Amino acid sequence: TNAGYPAPPPPGADSYLRLVWVYPDLLSTYGDRGNLLILARRAQRRGIPVQTIEVRSDQALPAAADIYLLGGGEDGPQALAAQRLISDGNLHRAVNQGAVVFAVCAGYQLLGGSFFAKGAKCAGLNLLDLYSDRGPTRAVGELAGDIDPRLGLPPLSGFENHGGRTHLGPGVSALARVTTGIGNDESTEGAWRGHVLGTYSHGPALSRNPALADLLLRWATGTNNLAPLDDTWSDRLRAERMAAVRV
Numbered sequence: 001t002n003a004g005y006p007a008p009p010p011p012g013a014d015s016y017l018r019l020v021w022v023y024p025d026l027l028s029t030y031g032d033r034g035n036l037l038i039l040a041r042r043a044q045r046r047g048i049p050v051q052t053i054e055v056r057s058d059q060a061l062p063a064a065a066d067i068y069l070l071g072g073g074e075d076g077p078q079a080l081a082a083q084r085l086i087s088d089g090n091l092h093r094a095v096n097q098g099a100v101v102f103a104v105c106a107g108y109q110l111l112g113g114s115f116f117a118k119g120a121k122c123a124g125l126n127l128l129d130l131y132s133d134r135g136p137t138r139a140v141g142e143l144a145g146d147i148d149p150r151l152g153l154p155p156l157s158g159f160e161n162h163g164g165r166t167h168l169g170p171g172v173s174a175l176a177r178v179t180t181g182i183g184n185d186e187s188t189e190g191a192w193r194g195h196v197l198g199t200y201s202h203g204p205a206l207s208r209n210p211a212l213a214d215l216l217l218r219w220a221t222g223t224n225n226l227a228p229l230d231d232t233w234s235d236r237l238r239a240e241r242m243a244a245v246r247v
């Protein structure tokens with residue numbers, strides 16, 4: 001169903017921004033799907049027509065969409081999602097054509113070369129030069145960091161919950177330097193290369209970080225002229241969480 005979503009565009013319309021929610025049946029554990037709603041809403045409020053497409057893991061991914069979103073997941077669904085994305089192949093095709101990918105936690109880990117799930121090493125998609133192993137503790141709690149200055153964003157504010165640790169290779173840049181929490185390895189958090197960006201920041205990632213949502217929209221639309229929006233509520237949430245982590 002499409003309940004709560006913008007109406008799909010008429011057949012043949014190709015001027016829509018196409019947002020793909022990848023595998024809601026496997027990668028939707030922490031309400032990360034809210035990121036889809038936020039991107040759709042922020043685009044529509046700028047007058048950009050949007051099509052949201054939810055693709056279950058038994059369906060083929062479209063190769064020609066603009067933004068692909070991958071959420072968090074428990075180990076079993078995460079391993080299955082990686083296998084199906086590898087055999088599908090269209091996420092690779094989309095990235096090669098310049099599509100934007102925003103991936104959270106399990107979705108982020110599976111973009112690398114390998115990750116651990118249920119004690120077993122699993123092949124990832126090799127879309128980012130990184131791999132994940134298991135850490136000594138589970139990382140649960142507030143996550144904050146100073147974002148790579150080249151991205152021109154205010155500090156990242158988020159919440160993390162993962163057992164994995166992620167190690168970056170030379171072909172990828174850290175999204176942020178950790179100021180609170182663990183992120184990849186207690187020093188860096190997330191990764192990006194080109195238009196592919198991953199983070200350990202969960203469910204409310206884009207509601208807490210509207211500037212990050214707008215970065216993804218700028219990448220996808222190729223325009224730097226997005227009208228400012230009223231982000232009072234996001235700003236309040238950010239201020240509240242940032243104050244909480246300083247205590």
Ligand code: GLN
Nearest residue numbers: 072073105106162163164
């Ligand atoms: N299963 C992965 C881990 O624990 C990812 C968890 C998640 O998406 N929150 O590291």
